[in-house]
Amino acid sequence: MSQSSVWHPFTQHALEPAIPEIVLTEGAYLHKADGTRILDAISSWWVVTHGHRHPRIMKAIETTASKLDQIIFAGFTHEPAERLAEALVSLAPSGLDRVFYSDSGSTCVEVALKMALGYFRNTGPPRSRIVVMEHSYHGDTIGTMSVGARGVFNAAYEPLLFEVDTIPFPSTGHEQETLDRFEAVSRDRRAAALIVEPLVLGAGGMLMYPAWVLAELKKIAEASGTLLIADEVMTGWGRTGTMFACEQASISPDILCTSKGLTGGAIPLAATLATDAIFQAHYSEDRKKTFFHSSSYTANPIACAAALANVEIWQDEPVTDRIAALSARQAAGLQRFRDNSCFTDSRVTGTIAAIDLRTGSAGYLAEIGPKLRAFFLERGLLVRPLGNVLYLLPPYCITGDELDGLYDAIEEAGERFGSRP
Ligand SMILES: *Cc1c(COP(=O)(O)O)cnc(C)c1O
Numbered sequence: 391m392s393q394s395s396v397w398h399p400f401t402q403h404a405l406e407p408a409i410p411e412i413v414l415t416e417g418a419y420l421h422k423a424d425g426t427r428i429l430d431a432i433s434s435w436w437v438v439t440h441g442h443r444h445p446r447i448m449k450a451i452e453t454t455a456s457k458l459d460q461i462i463f464a465g466f467t468h469e470p471a472e473r474l475a476e477a478l479v480s481l482a483p484s485g486l487d488r489v490f491y492s493d494s495g496s497t498c499v500e501v502a503l504k505m506a507l508g509y510f511r512n513t514g515p516p517r518s519r520i521v522v523m524e525h526s527y528h529g530d531t532i533g534t535m536s537v538g539a540r541g542v543f544n545a546a547y548e549p550l551l552f553e554v555d556t557i558p559f560p561s562t563g564h565e566q567e568t569l570d571r572f573e574a575v576s577r578d579r580r581a582a583a584l585i586v587e588p589l590v591l592g593a594g595g596m597l598m599y600p601a602w603v604l605a606e607l608k609k610i611a612e613a614s615g616t617l618l619i620a621d622e623v624m625t626g627w628g629r630t631g632t633m634f635a636c637e638q639a640s641i642s643p644d645i646l647c648t649s650k651g652l653t654g655g656a657i658p659l660a661a662t663l664a665t666d667a668i669f670q671a672h673y674s675e676d677r678k679k680t681f682f683h684s685s686s687y688t689a690n691p692i693a694c695a696a697a698l699a700n701v702e703i704w705q706d707e708p709v710t711d712r713i714a715a716l717s718a719r720q721a722a723g724l725q726r727f728r729d730n731s732c733f734t735d736s737r738v739t740g741t742i743a744a745i746d747l748r749t750g751s752a753g754y755l756a757e758i759g760p761k762l763r764a765f766f767l768e769r770g771l772l773v774r775p776l777g778n779v780l781y782l783l784p785p786y787c788i789t790g791d792e793l794d795g796l797y798d799a800i801e802e803a804g805e806r807f808g809s810r811p
Pocket of ligand 1: 494496587592
């Protein structure tokens with residue numbers, strides 16, 4: 391039995407080998423207590439954007455901590471929250487003029503769902519159905535699991551999850567089926583919102599679909615008065631090649647969720663951006679129309695300052711050039727797997743590259759997952775496959791040589807674990 395009292399996330403402690411201790415983070419690396427380092431090819435679960443401990447973000451945290459800690463955000467405000475809200479409104483797709491703070495991806499999605507229902511309740515007639523896309527992931531709370539894919543992760547909690555309408559994932563050649571289904575479920579005007587991960591479904595296996603599908607979904611939503619919630623928790627802050635993935639479809643959702651990369655990945659913070667119409671639906675002399683949501687750590691000033699520093703990095707450093715270069719490298723890097731029959735479905739959207747390893751069994755619990763993870767870790771690489779899906783979602787500071795080392799290791803993993811058709 392382990393000596394530690396810590397219960398780790400998504401960890402089967404009965405099967406997990408010894409858990410390494412990290413004593414230092416720097417750029418693209420995690421340094422272990424034994425002096426070796428690990429290349430963080432998944433940005434520590436998709437949060438770190440520029441690299442670990444960007445000096446500017448660390449400095450903002452230090453400076454703010456000398457003046458402010460948590461303050462109640464109901465009835466009070468502070469400069470980091472005000473300035474950040476202003477920055478977010480100017481960076482996000484147009485029309486998202488209101489910013490509601492919370493503290494994680496799951497909470498900002500819960501906030502989005504509550505805003506959507508509140509909007510219809512306050513303006514009438516009420517609507518309460520949520521439409522979701524097959525294979526989606528929106529978080530691990532009861533509400534966010536309800537709008538996410540059902541499976542082994544939430545089987546135990548299924549009795550508590552609410553019912554949703556599901557539209558199929560728009561796989562290549564089947565896009566119209568997705569659009570037709572959405573049209574059909576939104577026609578009776580009972581759907582309050584469609585929630586989607588724009589362009590890339592992360593936890594569902596780095597599934598990618600084209601921007602035009604997102605643009606069509608927005609049109610159908612508009613036609614039936616259904617709100618569009620873009621869950622950009624993973625796709626935001628450059629991952630898909632643009633600051634927000636919605637930009638590539640030239641759309642503005644009604645609600646946008648952002649978290650992970652919001653502080654550059656340094657410290658927890660989340661925001662739900664909404665249109666003024668949604669804010670106005672809650673703006674009333676009738677107290678019953680108040681938006682009843684709060685997280686204790688709402689708009690933590692230190693976290694807001696970290697996010698502001700992140701915004702400044704985007705403004706002052708060549709972040710978009712870095713992202714373009716990384717995206718090009720990922721696209722070129724995957725070329726070498728094109729004729730490798732150990733793999734299928736190589737795909738890239740912006741900085742995210744993914745490829746499926748051909749194995750006897752697929753799915754998240756496929757035996758292959760832990761074996762692959764150990765294989766990469768032995769080589770000093772943090773790659774955490776989603777079942778048989780290998781993906782690289784690295785911080786933007788990763789070098790070409792480091793990426794080449796990762797592709798080499800993936801190729802070797804194919805030889806070792808893949809089964810040719
Ligand atoms: C990670 C993720 C979430 C949940 O974020 P947490 O901070 O882990 O609660 C929600 N939506 C998407 C698309 C995500 O990738």
